[in-house]
Amino acid sequence: MRYAQFVVGPAGCGKSTYCSTIVKHCEALRRKVDVVNLDPAAEVFDYQPCVDIRELISVEDVMEDDDLKYGPNGGLIFCMEYLAEHLDWLSDQLGEMDDDYVLFDMPGQIELYTNSSAMLKLVKHLQDMNYRICGVFLIDSQFVSNVSKYMSAAFVALATMVNFEIPFVNVFSKFDLLDAEEKKQVEKFVEPVSDMLEEDAFLNSEWGKKFKKLTQAIAGIVDEYALVKFSVLNVTDEDSVNDLLLTVDNAIQFGEDSDVRVVDDLGDNGLC
Numbered sequence: 001m002r003y004a005q006f007v008v009g010p011a012g013c014g015k016s017t018y019c020s021t022i023v024k025h026c027e028a029l030r031r032k033v034d035v036v037n038l039d040p041a042a043e044v045f046d047y048q049p050c051v052d053i054r055e056l057i058s059v060e061d062v063m064e065d066d067d068l069k070y071g072p073n074g075g076l077i078f079c080m081e082y083l084a085e086h087l088d089w090l091s092d093q094l095g096e097m098d099d100d101y102v103l104f105d106m107p108g109q110i111e112l113y114t115n116s117s118a119m120l121k122l123v124k125h126l127q128d129m130n131y132r133i134c135g136v137f138l139i140d141s142q143f144v145s146n147v148s149k150y151m152s153a154a155f156v157a158l159a160t161m162v163n164f165e166i167p168f169v170n171v172f173s174k175f176d177l178l179d180a181e182e183k184k185q186v187e188k189f190v191e192p193v194s195d196m197l198e199e200d201a202f203l204n205s206e207w208g209k210k211f212k213k214l215t216q217a218i219a220g221i222v223d224e225y226a227l228v229k230f231s232v233l234n235v236t237d238e239d240s241v242n243d244l245l246l247t248v249d250n251a252i253q254f255g256e257d258s259d260v261r262v263v264d265d266l267g268d269n270g271l272c
């Protein structure tokens, strides 16, 4: 069995930072984790990718192509579709290994996840390669400062989850940037309860009242069926990083049917 995390979420939510944080954390545990950069628009990141989509295709190449004439957004979709047509390239790059653990650092364009067959094809291909995959959906904590914002975040997460058909761990990132007041607010959304709607200023305003019933009904669904649940990530807190990693490991049953691989055991077959 091989293991993978599919790190997704809106632009700038901290995907690349999450990947480098996990890598550093695992280094300290002497546990081997690799990162694959699948963001064809990436410029800088703080880790050494073992596979980089930009060696296959980059948004820059696509935009400079006189025949294609794409802008940055269309260019990115084009790149991901190109990847989906060249999955053998990815297989070759990943090599044949067993028990490897790979983080896929994905692009930040949300329609890629909610409405694209390219991503689904990628997931299926990795599953055929024997990867057990967990999605990690990151949302910037600063974007969930009130109920309305939380609801929109929850629904983007949900739209992504249903599209992928893999287990998902949803995360409020950048928790370290919050002050005490904001922290309390975000913690309320970790286990959503529809009661909290009563306290929300917006829903009790003139405009909000109009939609209160609808909002309550939607919140009721999110709440009762526990469709979306969030974990928090404070990258400056080792315990927070470790808890999140454990949650994801459990979702893909990592470490249950194999001994945890440590750096010393690695042969020189396969990747990196």
Ligand SMILES: Nc1nc2c(ncn2[C@@H]2O[C@H](COP(=O)(O)OP(=O)(O)OP(=O)(O)O)[C@@H](O)[C@H]2O)c(=O)[nH]1
Residues within 6 Å of the ligand: 010, 011, 012, 013, 014, 015, 016, 017, 018, 039, 106, 107, 108, 109, 173, 174, 175, 176, 177, 233, 234, 235
């Ligand atoms: N303080 C703090 N800053 C963060 C955290 N995560 C990301 N950042 C900052 O937020 C910015 C964006 O982070 P990235 O990790 O590049 O985000 P991304 O989701 O990979 O962005 P795209 O690939 O462009 O979609 C950078 O300036 C990071 O330093 C975090 O947990 N805490």
Ligand SMILES: *[C@@H]1O[C@H](CO)[C@@H](O)[C@H](O)[C@H]1NC(C)=O
Residues within 6 Å of the ligand: 111, 115, 116, 117
């Ligand atoms: C979703 O994808 C389909 C085909 O894959 C496309 O026809 C449609 O325009 C897309 N919708 C949006 C909102 O991008």
Ligand SMILES: *[C@@H]1O[C@H](CO)[C@@H](O)[C@H](O)[C@H]1NC(C)=O
Residues within 6 Å of the ligand: 145, 146, 148, 149, 201, 202
């Ligand atoms: C939610 O909070 C933001 C501030 O973070 C504010 O600008 C926005 O108006 C609020 N929205 C509602 C609906 O209260």
Ligand SMILES: *[C@@H]1O[C@H](CO)[C@@H](O)[C@H](O)[C@H]1NC(C)=O
Residues within 6 Å of the ligand: 175, 176, 177, 178, 179, 183, 234, 236, 237, 238
């Ligand atoms: C994040 O972690 C650091 C280090 O443990 C801690 O000092 C800080 O208070 C935490 N921030 C929040 C918002 O919990």
Ligand SMILES: [Mg+2]
Residues within 6 Å of the ligand: 015, 016, 017, 039, 042, 045, 105, 106
């Ligand atoms: Mg990134």
